[in-house]
Amino acid sequence: MMSDRVYNFSAGPSMLPLEVLQRAGSEITNYQGSGMSVMEMSHRSKVFMKIFEDTQERFRTLFRVPDNYRILFLQGGASSQFSMVPLNLIGKTGRADYAVTGNFANVAYKEAKKYGEISVAASSADQNHTYIPAQDQLVLDPAASYFYYCANNTIYGTEWQYVPDTGDVPLVCDMSSDILSRPVDVSKYGIIFAGAQKNMAPAGLTVVVIREDLAGAELPYTPLMMNYKTMIDKDSMYNTPPCWCIYVLGLVLEWLEVQGGVSGMEAVKHGKAQMLYDVLDGSRLFTCAAQKGSRSDMNVTFRSATEALDAKFVAEAAAAGFTNLKGHRNVGGMRASIYNAMPTEGVERLCEFIRAFDKKN
Numbered sequence: 001m002m003s004d005r006v007y008n009f010s011a012g013p014s015m016l017p018l019e020v021l022q023r024a025g026s027e028i029t030n031y032q033g034s035g036m037s038v039m040e041m042s043h044r045s046k047v048f049m050k051i052f053e054d055t056q057e058r059f060r061t062l063f064r065v066p067d068n069y070r071i072l073f074l075q076g077g078a079s080s081q082f083s084m085v086p087l088n089l090i091g092k093t094g095r096a097d098y099a100v101t102g103n104f105a106n107v108a109y110k111e112a113k114k115y116g117e118i119s120v121a122a123s124s125a126d127q128n129h130t131y132i133p134a135q136d137q138l139v140l141d142p143a144a145s146y147f148y149y150c151a152n153n154t155i156y157g158t159e160w161q162y163v164p165d166t167g168d169v170p171l172v173c174d175m176s177s178d179i180l181s182r183p184v185d186v187s188k189y190g191i192i193f194a195g196a197q198k199n200m201a202p203a204g205l206t207v208v209v210i211r212e213d214l215a216g217a218e219l220p221y222t223p224l225m226m227n228y229k230t231m232i233d234k235d236s237m238y239n240t241p242p243c244w245c246i247y248v249l250g251l252v253l254e255w256l257e258v259q260g261g262v263s264g265m266e267a268v269k270h271g272k273a274q275m276l277y278d279v280l281d282g283s284r285l286f287t288c289a290a291q292k293g294s295r296s297d298m299n300v301t302f303r304s305a306t307e308a309l310d311a312k313f314v315a316e317a318a319a320a321g322f323t324n325l326k327g328h329r330n331v332g333g334m335r336a337s338i339y340n341a342m343p344t345e346g347v348e349r350l351c352e353f354i355r356a357f358d359k360k361n
Contacts, residue, residue, distance in 0.1 A: 007346040010324035011154045011299060011337040012177070013197040020251045020341075038247040043240050052241075055250035062253055062261055063179075065186050065209055072208040072228070073236045073246050078176045078195035080206065080226070082108040083115075085148065085172050085191060087222040088229075089214060090116040092145040097121035097169070099138070101160075102129050102153030103330060104174065112148070115219065121147060128331075129156040132294040135165060146170045146190060152178035154198075155328040157290040157301030157335065163188055170214060178298050179207070180256060181340055182266040190214050196245055198298075199339050200252055205245035256340070265340055272338050272347040273297035279351045283358050285309065289331055303333025310334060313357055322350055 008015040031038050034047050041048050056071050065071060074080070085108075090096050094116045098109040100123040112118045119141055122133035140147070147166040152159040154177045163185070164171065170190025179194040186192065191210045197203035208228075215228040224230060230238055259265050277295060280286050280302050289301035304310050310333050314326045327333040338347055 006321045006323045007342070007349065008323050009336045009338070009342070009346075009350070011198070011328070011335060012195070013203045014199075014337055014339050015341045016202070016248070017252065017255045017341045020248065020255050023251055024248055039244045041243070043237060043243050048243060051243075051247050051250060055246055055253065058250060058253040058257075059207070062256060063184065063186065063209070064262075068212055069186060069209050070212050070215075070232050072210065072231050073241050073249075074206045074208055074231060075204065075242055077203070077206055078104070078174055078193060079107070081174065081193045081208070082111040084226045084228070085146070085193075086112040086115040086118075087226055088218045089170070089172070089190070090145045091217050091219050093143050095119070095141060095144050097139075097141050097144045097147040097166070099123070099133065099147070099149040099164070100125065101132055101156075101158060102150055103155045103328075104176075105148070105150040105153070108148060108150070108174065116145075119144070124158070127291075129153060129158065130289060130294070131291045132158050132160050135162065138164060138166075140166055140169070142167060142169065144169045146172045148172045148174075150174040150176075152176075152296050152298050154296075154299045154337070155330055155335075157288075157296045157299045157331075158294045159296035159298065161293065170211070177337075177339070178296070180262055180265065181269050181298060183262050196249060198337075199341075201245045201249040203245075204242045205249060207249075252341075259340075268344065269297050269338070269340060272342065272344055273300060275351060276300050276336060276338065276347055279354050283354065285358050285361060286354070289327075289333060298337060298339055300336045300338065301327060301331055301333060302336075303327070303331075307332065309361065312361070316357065317350075317353060320353055322346075322353060 097119050099121050100106050100109050122138050124131050147169050151173050172191045175192050176195040177198045180199050193208045196205035215232050218227050280288050285304045286302045317325050325334045327335040
C-alpha cells in the first residue's frame with residue numbers, strides 16, 4: 001500500500017484495487033491516444049464501443065455466463081432491481097417467494113408486495129438476522145413466478161453457503177456484495193444482479209445477468225426504463241449508460257484475471273476472512289455477530305461488551321489508518337468489509353491491531 005492511503009473497510013462504496021486506480025488515473029485525460037477522457041466521449045463512438053464490448057465479454061468469461069443469458073449494464077443501483085424484478089417476472093403467476101435474511105432483502109420484499117402476492121419463504125428476523133435458514137427451512141410455493149434472495153447481507157455479516165433448490169421456479173439473486181468473489185453456476189439462476197460499488201467499480205453501475213427467455217412478460221404498466229426486454233434489445237444503450245463505471249469495471253476484470261480469476265479470488269478472500277474470524281474468536285473482548293456456518297467472507301461483524309468500548313476501538317483504529325469500521329446502526333459494534341480489493345496485508349494489520357487492543361483493554 002502507498003503510505004498516504006488508509007485501509008478502507010467501508011461496506012460501500014468500497015476500495016478499488018490500487019493498480020486499477022493508477023491505471024485509470026494515467027488515462028483520465030487522454031484515453032489511449034484518443035485525446036479525451038472516457039468521461040467525455042460519446043457512448044456510441046468506436047472507442048467507447050470497444051471498451052463496452054471488451055468489458056462485457058471479459059465479464060462473460062470470468063463469471064462463466066452461458067450463451068442464453070444477457071449481460072446488462074444499467075443504472076439505478078441494486079435498489080432499482082427491487083422493483084424491476086417483480087415488474088418483469090411476477091406476471092407469470094402473480095406470486096413470488098422471498099427469503100428475508102437482512103435489510104435489503106426485506107426492502108425488496110416490501111417493494112415486491114406492490115405488484116403481486118408475495119410469500120416469505122424464510123426469515124431470519126427471529127434471531128436478528130444472525131443466520132441463514134437451511135434448505136429444509138424454506139417454505140416453497142411451486143407456483144411462484146420466482147424465488148428471491150440476497151446472497152450476502154452486508155449489514156448483518158451473513159452469507160448463503162448454498163444455492164437454494166427451488167425446482168422449476170427461477171432463482172433471482174442480489175449478489176451485490178459477493179459477486180466475483182467465488183464461482184457461481186449461473187445456469188441455476190434466472191436473474192443475478194449486483195450494484196458495482198463493492199466488488200466491481202464505482203457507484204453508478206448495476207450489472208444484471210438475465211436468462212433471455214425471462215424477458216418480455218412484463219406487467220403492462222412497467223416503465224420503459226425498467227423493462228428488461230427494452231434493455232436487452234438495445235444492449236443496455238437505450239439511453240446513455242454509466243460509461244466511466246463500465247470502463248473501470250473493465251480494468252477491475254483485467255486485474256481479477258491476474259489474480260487467477262474468480263476461483264483464485266475465492267481462495268484469497270476466504271483466507272482473509274478466516275484469519276480475521278480466528279483472531280476475533282480467540283479474543284478476550286470481541287464476539288462475532290453472525291453465527292458460525294452463516295458467516296460472511298465479505299463483511300465481518302463483531303462487537304465488544306459495551307458501546308463505549310466499541311467507540312474507543314473505532315476511534316483508535318481510524319487514527320491507526322483503519323477507516324470505516326463502525327457497524328451499521330441496525331447491528332452496532334464494528335464491521336470490517338473485506339471485499340476483493342482489500343489486500344491481505346490490510347487484514348493482517350487489522351488483526352495485529354485487534355490483538356494489541358485486546359491486550360490493552
